[in-house]
Amino acid sequence: MDYRVLELFSGIGGMHYAFKYAQLSGEVVAAMDVNTVANAVYAHNYGATSVKTRNIQSLAEKEITKLNANMLLMSPPCQPHTRQGLQRDVEDKRSCALSHLCLLIPQCDTLEYVLMENVKGFEVSQARQQFIEALNKAAFHWRELILTPTQFNVPNTRHRYYCIARRGKDFDFDGEKIWEHMPGTKPDPDQQSMCKISTILESDVPDDFLVPDDVLSKRVLVMDIIHPSQCRSMCFTKGYTHYTEGTGSVFTPLSEAESHRIFEAVKQIDMDPNSKDSEEAQQRRLELLRQVKLRYFTPREVARLMSFPEEFEFPTETTNRQKYRLLGNSINVCVVGELLKLLTT
Numbered sequence: 001m002d003y004r005v006l007e008l009f010s011g012i013g014g015m016h017y018a019f020k021y022a023q024l025s026g027e028v029v030a031a032m033d034v035n036t037v038a039n040a041v042y043a044h045n046y047g048a049t050s051v052k053t054r055n056i057q058s059l060a061e062k063e064i065t066k067l068n069a070n071m072l073l074m075s076p077p078c079q080p081h082t083r084q085g086l087q088r089d090v091e092d093k094r095s096c097a098l099s100h101l102c103l104l105i106p107q108c109d110t111l112e113y114v115l116m117e118n119v120k121g122f123e124v125s126q127a128r129q130q131f132i133e134a135l136n137k138a139a140f141h142w143r144e145l146i147l148t149p150t151q152f153n154v155p156n157t158r159h160r161y162y163c164i165a166r167r168g169k170d171f172d173f174d175g176e177k178i179w180e181h182m183p184g185t186k187p188d189p190d191q192q193s194m195c196k197i198s199t200i201l202e203s204d205v206p207d208d209f210l211v212p213d214d215v216l217s218k219r220v221l222v223m224d225i226i227h228p229s230q231c232r233s234m235c236f237t238k239g240y241t242h243y244t245e246g247t248g249s250v251f252t253p254l255s256e257a258e259s260h261r262i263f264e265a266v267k268q269i270d271m272d273p274n275s276k277d278s279e280e281a282q283q284r285r286l287e288l289l290r291q292v293k294l295r296y297f298t299p300r301e302v303a304r305l306m307s308f309p310e311e312f313e314f315p316t317e318t319t320n321r322q323k324y325r326l327l328g329n330s331i332n333v334c335v336v337g338e339l340l341k342l343l344t345t
C-alpha cells in the first residue's frame with residue numbers, strides 16, 4: 001500500500017522521520033504548522049514545498065480529499081493538558097484546532113489511518129473524549145497507549161499518550177485498556193539492553209554548554225545529573241537550559257564515585273552555619289562545583305535522545321534556544337516509528 005501522509009502540527013518533522021523509520025512506502029503529501037521557525041527547520045530537511053505555514057483551524061475537508069491523504073499523523077499542542085498548565089482542556093484556545101479536526105475526520109472518506117501523540121494526562125481530558133467520538137463516528141478501530149522511549153532501549157524518559165486508529169481491520173490486541181507497554185512485548189523492569197548515555201555524546205563539546213556559575217551556585221542541588229555509564233536521562237522540554245528544574249538532565253564526564261566525592265565536600269561546606277555569609281567559603285564551594293564540569297546536553301545530543309537520525313540538521317540561523325524549544329516540543333521518532341509499524345500491520 002502507498003501511504004499518503006498528512007502531517008499536521010508538523011513542527012520540525014518528527015512524524016516525517018517516524019514515517020521513514022517505519023520504512024513504509026509512500027510520502028508525506030503535506031505538512032502544516034503555524035510556527036515559521038519550525039517550518040524553516042522542516043524545509044531545510046525536506047524542501048520548502050512540503051511544508052505550509054498554515055493555521056489548521058482553517059483546514060477544510062475538500063483539501064484533505066484533494067490531497068487524497070489516507071494517513072493522518074499529528075501531535076496537537078499539549079499545553080491545554082500539561083500537568084504544569086492550567087488544564088483548561090477544550091476551553092483553551094489552543095484546543096480549537098484539534099476540536100476542528102474532530103469535526104473534519106468523519107467527513108474525510110480518504111482517511112484510513114490516524115496516529116495522534118499528546119502528553120500524558122490527555123487520556124482523561126474532554127479533548128480526548130471529543131477525539132474518540134470523532135473516530136467512532138468515522139468507523140475507526142482505535143487503541144490507546146502510554147509509552148516511553150526507555151521501553152525501546154533509548155535512554156530517555158518521555159511518557160506520552162498515543163492513539164492509533166484505522167478503518168477496516170480491527171487490532172488484534174485488547175481495546176479495553178490503555179496499554180502501558182508495546183502489545184506483544186513483555187515489560188522489562190531490568191532494562192538490560194538499554195543504551196548507555198555515552199553512546200549519544202558528541203566529542204569536543206565547546207565550553208558554551210557548561211552550566212554557568214550562577215546556576216551552579218544556586219541550582220545545582222535540583223539538577224538531574226547524568227554520568228557517562230548511566231542509561232537514562234529525563235524528559236527534555238522546551239524550557240531546557242532556560243529553566244533548571246524539571247526541563248531535562250545535565251551531564252558530567254566524571255564517574256559517579258568522583259562526583260559523589262565532590263558533592264560530599266560541598267555538603268560539608270553547606271552544613272557549616274557560617275558558610276552562607278562567608279565569601280571565601282562560597283568561592284571554595286563554587287570551585288568544587290566547577291570540578292564536576294557540568295554541562296547541558298547539546299541540541300545534537302538531545303536530538304539523538306529523541307531518536308532523530310544523524311541526517312537531521314538545523315539551519316545555521318537557528319539559535320540554540322530555538323533548537324531546544326523545537327526539540328522539546330517534538331516527538332520520539334523511534335516510539336512513533338514502532339507505533340506506525342503496529343498501526344499498519
Ligand SMILES: C[S@@+](CC[C@H](N)C(=O)[O-])C[C@H]1O[C@@H](n2cnc3c(N)ncnc32)[C@H](O)[C@@H]1O
Pocket residue numbers: 009010011012013014015032033034035038054055056057074075076077078094097326329330331
Ligand atoms: C507538540 S508540537 C508538534 C511538534 C512536531 N510533531 C515535531 O515533531 O516537531 C505542536 C505544534 O503545533 C503547532 N500549532 C499549534 N497550533 C496550531 C494551529 N492552530 N495550526 C497549525 N499549527 C499549530 C505549533 O506551532 C507546534 O509546532
